[in-house]
Amino acid sequence: MWRNWIPFWHSGASSYGGDVDLLFIGLLTVSLLVTALLFTLLLTFAICYRATRDADRGHRIKKSWHWEVGWTTATFVAFLGLFVWGATLYLRIFEAPDHALSIYVVAKQWMWKAQHPGGQREINELHIPVDRTVRLTLASQDVIHSFFVPAFRVKHDVVPGRYQSLWFKAERTGVFQLLCAEFCGTDHSAMTGRIVVMKPDDYTRWLSQQDVDGTLAAQGSALFRELGCSGCHMGTSTVRAPHLDGLYGRPVPLADGRVVVADERYIRDSILQPRAEVAAGYDPVMPSFAGRVDEEGLIKLVAYIKSLANGAEAKP
Numbered sequence: 001m002w003r004n005w006i007p008f009w010h011s012g013a014s015s016y017g018g019d020v021d022l023l024f025i026g027l028l029t030v031s032l033l034v035t036a037l038l039f040t041l042l043l044t045f046a047i048c049y050r051a052t053r054d055a056d057r058g059h060r061i062k063k064s065w066h067w068e069v070g071w072t073t074a075t076f077v078a079f080l081g082l083f084v085w086g087a088t089l090y091l092r093i094f095e096a097p098d099h100a101l102s103i104y105v106v107a108k109q110w111m112w113k114a115q116h117p118g119g120q121r122e123i124n125e126l127h128i129p130v131d132r133t134v135r136l137t138l139a140s141q142d143v144i145h146s147f148f149v150p151a152f153r154v155k156h157d158v159v160p161g162r163y164q165s166l167w168f169k170a171e172r173t174g175v176f177q178l179l180c181a182e183f184c185g186t187d188h189s190a191m192t193g194r195i196v197v198m199k200p201d202d203y204t205r206w207l208s209q210q211d212v213d214g215t216l217a218a219q220g221s222a223l224f225r226e227l228g229c230s231g232c233h234m235g236t237s238t239v240r241a242p243h244l245d246g247l248y249g250r251p252v253p254l255a256d257g258r259v260v261v262a263d264e265r266y267i268r269d270s271i272l273q274p275r276a277e278v279a280a281g282y283d284p285v286m287p288s289f290a291g292r293v294d295e296e297g298l299i300k301l302v303a304y305i306k307s308l309a310n311g312a313e314a315k316p
């Protein structure tokens with residue numbers, strides 16, 4: 001690839017890496033051209049009209065609106081163009097596709113904890129298959145962190161109190177650096193890790209070699225009973241609470257008239273702030289579980305409720 005010919009330039013290892021590089025080169029080129037133009041004019045005038053030179057200083061030219069309007073329009077159009085270019089790419093990168101391998105990542109002072117759907121867990125490492133779209137759901141247990149993989153050209157803040165998602169498709173196998181790009185306390189600089197991109201066969205083998213106690217959804221199912229959710233949400237409960245089968249991905253009518261799609265965010269918020277969005281037709285009797293279940297537990301519960309959507313996985 002042409003970028004390999006630029007010294008010190010490592011081309012990206014993700015599917016949109018090339019587009020990010022191109023945008024960067026575009027911005028750099030425009031900045032260099034503008035700087036070059038400014039300095040050429042500056043130096044030319046400084047030399048032509050220096051104090052000792054007897055240049056013609058008498059005939060002042062009247063201000064020309066053509067020039068004024070001309071360069072204002074030119075810069076406006078050029079920078080609007082850059083904005084549209086950047087915004088389109090941004091939207092593409094941050095709109096995670098649905099059909100992807102879904103992995104959960106919890107950031108906490110000072111480590112990255114990853115949970116695979118099969119129940120495999122790892123710390124400061126993330127094993128993924130090559131040429132497959134991976135969608136990460138990121139949560140923070142404490143402060144703001146930032147998930148940064150320079151080789152994939154991806155950086156995303158991880159803000160406590162909400163899920164963020166991002167995606168990438170690694171195009172090369174290998175080991176890539178994972179960094180935290182937001183100052184998050186004493187050991188911020190040590191909050192690093194590795195992304196290991198493997199061939200699909202190696203990835204499957206790696207998955208099968210890990211110790212797991214059940215899939216993520218099965219772990220969620222156990223937690224669902226442990227925390228007493230099943231007491232209200234299942235079978236013979238005396239409290240009238242909605243059944244959670246098939247909830248994920250469905251539009252939910254709320255008591256205040258709004259309709260929201262039951263995505264990961266909705267499920268998470270339902271557990272932590274049940275009063276904020278009450279399902280229509282039910283009394284707001286669900287207690288908040290804030291402080292009783294941490295981000296990793298929430299991820300398990302979310303995975304469990306998601307698995308009820310297709311009815312296949314994890315019977316309670």
Ligand code: HEC
Pocket residue numbers: 224227228229230231232233239240241242243244247252266267270271274275277278279282283284285286287289301305
């Ligand atoms: C005291 C009974 C009770 C307990 C315990 C309880 N819930 Fe609920 N839950 C409800 C009721 C009632 C609603 C409907 C009203 C609302 O949205 O707040 C609800 C709503 C929900 C919703 C939104 C469902 C929808 O159809 O929109 C989710 C998701 C949920 N609960 C998950 C959980 C989880 C996970 C737990 C355990 C950590 C739990 N609940 C514990 C009673 C309960």
Ligand SMILES: [Cu+2]
Pocket residue numbers: 107110144145146180181182183184188191
């Ligand atoms: Cu951090």
